[in-house]
Amino acid sequence: MTQTVQNERRGREALDSAFLDQMQLVADPLADRTVAAIFDPLHDSPIDSSDAEILNANAPLWQRIRIANTLITQWKTNGELATWQPDLNVIANANPVEAAVIGDVLRAYLAEGHQLPPWADASQVAVAERVFFDHGVLSCLLLFCASLPQCYVLPDLSDVLHAAGQLEAHTEHRIRSTAAMIFPVMLAGGLTTADGSGVTQVLKVRLIHAMIRHLVLRGAPESAVLALTQDAVIPTPPLAIADAGRDMYRTLFAHGWAIERDGLPCNQEELAYTLLTFHYVFVDGMRTLGVPLPPDQERAYLHCWNVVSHILGIDRRLTQDDLNPARAVFELMQARGRADAAKRPPTTDPRPKLGVALMASMERVIPLPVLRGVPSLLTKTLCGKQVVSELGIDHRATWPQRIFFAITFGSARAIDAVARLVWKDFSLAKLMSRIVGYHLLTKLLLDQTRPLRLPDRLLDQIEGQVNDWSDDQRAPKWINRLEDRFTTHGEWNLARRKAATMYGDK
DSSP, X not given: OOHHHHHHHHHHHTOOHHHHHHHTTOOOHHHHHHHHHHHOSOOOOOTTOOHHHHHHHTHHHHHHHHHHHHHHTTOOOGGGSTTOOOOGGGOOSOOHHHHHHHHHHHHHHHHHHOSOOTTOOHHHHHHHHHHHHHTHHHHHHHIIIIIHHHHTSSHHHHHHHHHTTTGGGSHHHHHHHHHXXXXXXXXXXXXXXXXXXXXXXXXXXXXXXXXXXXXXXXXXXXHHHHHHXXXXXXXXXXXXXXXXXXXXXXXXXXXXXXHHHHOSTTOHHHHHHHHHHHHHHHHHHHHHTTOOOOHHHHHHHHHHHHHHHHHTTOOGGGOOSSHHHHHHHHHHHHHHHHHHHHTSOGGGOOHHHHHHHHHHHHHHTOOSGGGTTHHHHHHHHHHXXXXXXXXXXXXXXXXXXXXXXXXXXXXXXXXXXXXXXXXXXOOHHHHHHHHHHHHHIIIIISOTTSSSOOOHHHHHHXXXXXXXXXXXXXSOHHHHHHHHHHSOSSOHHHHHHHHHHHTTOO
């Protein structure tokens, strides 16, 4: 092991609350420079300006955002990023000079940001991809019932999510946009091949984070931090703008932010915590469900998402290579978030609205009434009593649903231990998880009548992967036939296409 690697590892092992305090005021220089150039000029308005004057001063901003978003949709595969050239002909009603400048800014961003870190191990990434292939239905269920709920625990992070289009009213959009990053990353070759699109999707998300920072702060993050260090913070109060809720960008611009209390929006600590919910929470959730991964697969899964964190602009010192250090960092960040939440008036806590909206979205697509309590009860099993209490979802399930859950999921480990004496790979918990996961996959992620229509290329990739999950290859055949009675016979994606046709999605 080189001295550089040893020093880096010691630095991450020494991660403490003081360091995380610093990370709350650190953003992402590359993405922020890019967005600053796209947004330029983002006008500072006098402190006594009216809300309408502030909005009018920045009227050209919405046009520049539209141009940037149109160009970003042209990013398709990893192999195209280094030589990407913007097609300006597809941008309607735009100043061609302005569009060309934004295109050049985005090209520079891709040139600097598309490379994997030198420590990325393609063989470890391949192992993680195989884990996703083998346990994809469970990983999707854990996304719904563990990763997203845990993501809402930090009040500052929830506040940004709440502001991004009043998320409790657009929960399905958040779910599908998250899947739009996870699937390209975890599909075979998503990060490591030219034909993959994982790097592409992560770079899109990285740019969105920078846009959020600039809009919420109404200026560059480094300027806000400099003002804070000089005790010259200019308040960023909420704006009373009639059409602020019309789209995410106006909503964020009007939201307001207290940097002296909350640090930067989408800061390094929040980004690192979010990535922990995608890898540490998944690995820990598999243990809780009674289907733990071998230690080498756990480390490979963390490594894969550490590679993602690099592409996303997260400081390497905030990432961990093994489960126990990852758990320690995760728990420290949660404790800090809860301490911050305790200082806020309960009426300003956005977390219960987000938690209730997430559970309601899942319950609506589960056809069997007795299974509709599974999302909140499984979230309690995976995340603990404190999390479901903070999210306001601890009393959603009916007594029949609770009894059913206790008989199936609650006693699954004991039942599985006995059944495996006869059937080696028997898992009642996995069977029930796959049944619930099927309905969430086909009716929330793959149904194109839902908010945020996924690009056809991405949808085709996801459908191909979901088709491979139609049967549990490790389970006895009779288990798969039993599962079919509660899902569908044959390929899962064919059932989705049939449902989409019924709703007019040709």
